[in-house]
Amino acid sequence: MTQKLLGTLFVIVAIAMFYYFITTTYREATMLLINGTVYTFDQQNTVAQAIAIRGNRIQAVGSNEGLVQHYQADTVIDLQGNTVFPGFIDGHAHILSEGSRLHDLDLVGTTSPQQIARLVQEHAKQFGRGQWIIGRGWDQNDWDVKEFPTHEILDRAAPDNPVLLKRIDGHAVWVNKQAMERAKIGSGTQDPAGGKIYRDVNGLPSGVFVDNAMDLIYSVVPELTEEEIETRLKLALEECAKFGVTEVHDMGVDLKTINVYKKLIDRDECPIRIYGVIGGPGETWDHYRNQGREIGYGGGMLTVRAIKLFIDGALGSRGAALVEEYSDDPGNRGLTIDSEEHFEAMCQQALEKGFQVCTHAIGDRGNNIVLNVYDTVLSRRSSNVESPRWRIEHAQVLLPSDVSRFAQRGVLASMQPTHATSDMYWAEARLGPERIKYAYAWRSLIDAGAIIVGGSDFPVEGVNPLWGFYAAVTRSDKNGYPQDGWYFEQKMTREETARCFTRWAAYGGFEEENKGTIEPGKLADLTVLSKDIMKIPVMEILSTEVEMTIVGGNIVYQKAVTTQVP
Ligand SMILES: [Zn+2]
Numbered sequence: 427m428t429q430k431l432l433g434t435l436f437v438i439v440a441i442a443m444f445y446y447f448i449t450t451t452y453r454e455a456t457m458l459l460i461n462g463t464v465y466t467f468d469q470q471n472t473v474a475q476a477i478a479i480r481g482n483r484i485q486a487v488g489s490n491e492g493l494v495q496h497y498q499a500d501t502v503i504d505l506q507g508n509t510v511f512p513g514f515i516d517g518h519a520h521i522l523s524e525g526s527r528l529h530d531l532d533l534v535g536t537t538s539p540q541q542i543a544r545l546v547q548e549h550a551k552q553f554g555r556g557q558w559i560i561g562r563g564w565d566q567n568d569w570d571v572k573e574f575p576t577h578e579i580l581d582r583a584a585p586d587n588p589v590l591l592k593r594i595d596g597h598a599v600w601v602n603k604q605a606m607e608r609a610k611i612g613s614g615t616q617d618p619a620g621g622k623i624y625r626d627v628n629g630l631p632s633g634v635f636v637d638n639a640m641d642l643i644y645s646v647v648p649e650l651t652e653e654e655i656e657t658r659l660k661l662a663l664e665e666c667a668k669f670g671v672t673e674v675h676d677m678g679v680d681l682k683t684i685n686v687y688k689k690l691i692d693r694d695e696c697p698i699r700i701y702g703v704i705g706g707p708g709e710t711w712d713h714y715r716n717q718g719r720e721i722g723y724g725g726g727m728l729t730v731r732a733i734k735l736f737i738d739g740a741l742g743s744r745g746a747a748l749v750e751e752y753s754d755d756p757g758n759r760g761l762t763i764d765s766e767e768h769f770e771a772m773c774q775q776a777l778e779k780g781f782q783v784c785t786h787a788i789g790d791r792g793n794n795i796v797l798n799v800y801d802t803v804l805s806r807r808s809s810n811v812e813s814p815r816w817r818i819e820h821a822q823v824l825l826p827s828d829v830s831r832f833a834q835r836g837v838l839a840s841m842q843p844t845h846a847t848s849d850m851y852w853a854e855a856r857l858g859p860e861r862i863k864y865a866y867a868w869r870s871l872i873d874a875g876a877i878i879v880g881g882s883d884f885p886v887e888g889v890n891p892l893w894g895f896y897a898a899v900t901r902s903d904k905n906g907y908p909q910d911g912w913y914f915e916q917k918m919t920r921e922e923t924a925r926c927f928t929r930w931a932a933y934g935g936f937e938e939e940n941k942g943t944i945e946p947g948k949l950a951d952l953t954v955l956s957k958d959i960m961k962i963p964v965m966e967i968l969s970t971e972v973e974m975t976i977v978g979g980n981i982v983y984q985k986a987v988t989t990q991v992p
């Protein structure tokens with residue numbers, strides 16, 4: 427009896443002492459962020475004012491008074507009312523391609539082949555005779571004559587250099603004659619499986635190569651050296667930090683690129699985290715399936731535990747595999763660029779080695795094949811194994827009956843809201859009025875219980891995640907067209923969109939324990955915005971700026987303060 431009493435007394439004294447201790451003693455933090463609107467996206471959707479960071483992790487989240495009273499930090503940052511989000515995670519993008527885009531000839535927004543030819547001619551002056559001129563970003567849908575161009579105009583612009591210009595979606599290239607000569611392409615060259623060579627009336631290749639046919643040209647373009655890769659990666663990584671992106675799921679990495687990432691990380695020159703997704707079968711996959719997954723290299727900066735596969739092409743170049751023919755191209759049902767047998771064998775290998783599969787599928791036929799194969803392979807798995815969280819990248823056009831299968835099998839839909847608002851001008855022409863209802867079908871997927879991993883697919887779209895945020899909640903373009911949104915019933919709410927680019931994207935990389943919300947114990951990956959994007963009128967989302975980007979407690983980007991000249 428006395429013992430029990432003593433025990434109770436001891437507990438009471440201990441609690442009192444602990445309370446005394448925490449209310450009177452400062453705890454040390456590395457950084458204190460105060461006076462913010464902090465969207466934690468925790469279970470209760472708490473909105474806080476302040477964050478204490480210690481080392482690379484969040485130590486506490488709460489009110490200004492609460493944190494200032496209890497935490498003493500080396501650095502105190504007054505957010506002056508700015509909004510804090512969990513660091514934006516881009517769930518699908520291509521860092522090296524973005525770096526090359528920043529480095530190479532930029533053709534995004536060009537309005538005619540003539541304009542492009544002038545840019546090529548200008549650009550060629552910086553290059554020696556015979557050097558490759560690489561460009562990216564053209565889209566014939568933006569031209570008066572919405573047809574694929576031909577080589578002649580490029581022959582005249584750069585007679586002494588091979589020229590290779592990638593279409594905006596990366597699924598077609600436009601080249602000049604010198605490039606075709608290097609690749610030894612002539613009238614006798616056959617269309618490869620899963621690819622198409624456009625030809626003139628005489629059957630001669632006219633300069634545009636689609637999907638697998640692009641390899642005929644790529645095979646003669648010299649590979650980038652590690653130094654060239656490093657220059658490009660750094661350009662893109664810096665750009666990501668500037669737009670508040672704290673992690674990218676980098677689709678299609680190879681060993682060489684992974685090595686450069688590791689060097690940058692070792693030298694503390696990689697500002698953001700990388701979730702590297704191996705670019706299909708080949709040397710990199712062989713390396714990793716022997717060595718096993720690589721999780722959290724360099725203190726959580728780089729993870730490689732997923733493989734990217736492809737089933738079809740893209741809608742813009744009519745390479746997406748559809749069940750029925752294209753509405754604007756009778757007889758064409760698009761292309762599957764892998765056999766079902768090979769695709770299934772790759773999925774099986776990935777399952778056995780514990781790798782996540784991320785498969786590109788755009789058309790309803792493409793998505794259906796992937797869901798079927800995932801079903802087959804995943805059903806062989808013993809039920810006590812954790813969900814491998816296999817993903818479909820894009821999941822753009824779905825059979826109505828396939829929508830619910832995502833949640834049922836735990837398949838994640840990795841989608842890019844800006845694709846809808848970039849494609850909306852011509853997508854219905856390709857698909858017709860019925861299929862379009864299940865295209866970019868975010869609402870249907872979320873309502874059916876699916877998790878959407880949000881991304882941008884840069885450089886196909888811009889890096890800025892706020893453009894994706896805006897597109898997701900409006901389904902309108904940056905001019906506000908159409909006013910009520912294109913097939914607006916498929917919109918996401920602001921909260922869902924926020925989760926797409928934070929917690930759900932973290933889940934898509936098995937990282938929700940460490941990222942995706944602002945909670946004590948999680949990594950201090952934060953994005954500070956100039957406006958409250960959860961509340962402001964939608965158009966203002968587009969003019970919202972990133973004030974600061976924090977990765978693992980380090981400020982990796984801070985907007986330059988414009989000083990007033992008196
Ligand atoms: Zn992509």
